[in-house]
Amino acid sequence: MHRDLQISRLRTLIAVVETGGFRRAAEALHVTQPAVSQQIRQLSSLVEGPIFTGTGRRMRLSPQGEELLGYARRIVALNDDVIRRFVPQPGSVRLAIGVADQLAESLPEILRFVIRNVPHARVSVRTGVSEFLAPQVASGQLDLALLLQPCPPQSAAANRELGHLCLGWFGQPAHGEGAPLPLSLATEPCTLRNRILEALDASHVSWRISYEGAELVGLRAAAKAGLGVACLLDNGDGLWGLPRAIKPSLPPPPGPLPVTLVASNGVAARSGLLSAAERACRQALRGYPFAD
DSSP, X not given: OOOOOOHHHHHHHHHHHHHTSHHHHHHHHTSOHHHHHHHHHHHHXXXXXXXXESOGGGOEEOHHHHHHHHHHHHHHHHHHHHHHHHSOOTTOOEEEEEEEGGGGGGHHHHHXXXXXXXXXXXXXXXXXXXXXXXXXXXXXXXXXXXXXXXXXXXXXXXXXXXXEEOEEEEOOXXXXXXXXXXXXXXXXXXXXXXXXXXXXHHTTOOEEEEEEESSHHHHHHHHHHTSOBEEEETTHHHHHOOOBOOOTTOOOOOOOEEEEEEEXXXXXXXXXXXXXXXXXXXXXXXXXXXXX
16 A cells, blocks of 8 residues: 655654744744644654654754754755646746747747736747648647748737738859759758749749748848758848848748747736737837838
8 A cells, every 4th residue: 555745744843853843833834833743743643753852952863863854955855846847836837938949039029029918927939831830730849930931821810910921032152054953952741942943943933942941040041151042031131141042043932921929828818918919020020021
């Protein structure tokens, strides 16, 4: 048969030792002295022997009491660590935010929104492609996400379309006349990747993949190094210092991408918080190339 220790009994033992008596322990724990005495008796029953020997000022721990005290301190410390890690303190919340990697420069303004509106929040941030972040909102892993894609198929109350962002071609790879165009592309799944290839095929531009990666930092590096042409937000030159493509045969970049703010059901139910987040995102995106 399993027997479980109660953390409160171990905490009482520690308090009696550290304060020097039952009365002071009761005051420190905000309980009555009989309650402290009962907790110690229950521990005595557990170890089948006295926890303390002597009384009053001569009270001291018995050998089994000394051993139990060592365990008690370790168990209580571990319990408190777990509580601090997983249980929000009164007045605090955990807030997980996702931001499409091409919009990551908007994060400082978004985090300032958190400070203003949820000052005691414990915040975590994830960046990546929208196709990776959107399902995490639906599953509740993320509370809010700023995405570069149409609104996911969720409740309309949880979606805010903020506009459409223009795209541009970047990178000046060296390649011979008539040779396929070297491309730097994001790995699948990526809606923008498909739209890039459709635009090139519709204009009868032959192409080859010279770089492929899942992270924006790699696409930017490939464009800067002249490894391949990348299609990114149209302010990529000012935002990241990318060279604009100058190949005359390039078609216009794919149409503007919708930028959306998506919230989990929990945040969507707090309309005031969602509206404040929308205002913060619009403010954070003021320098981005909106088509509208």
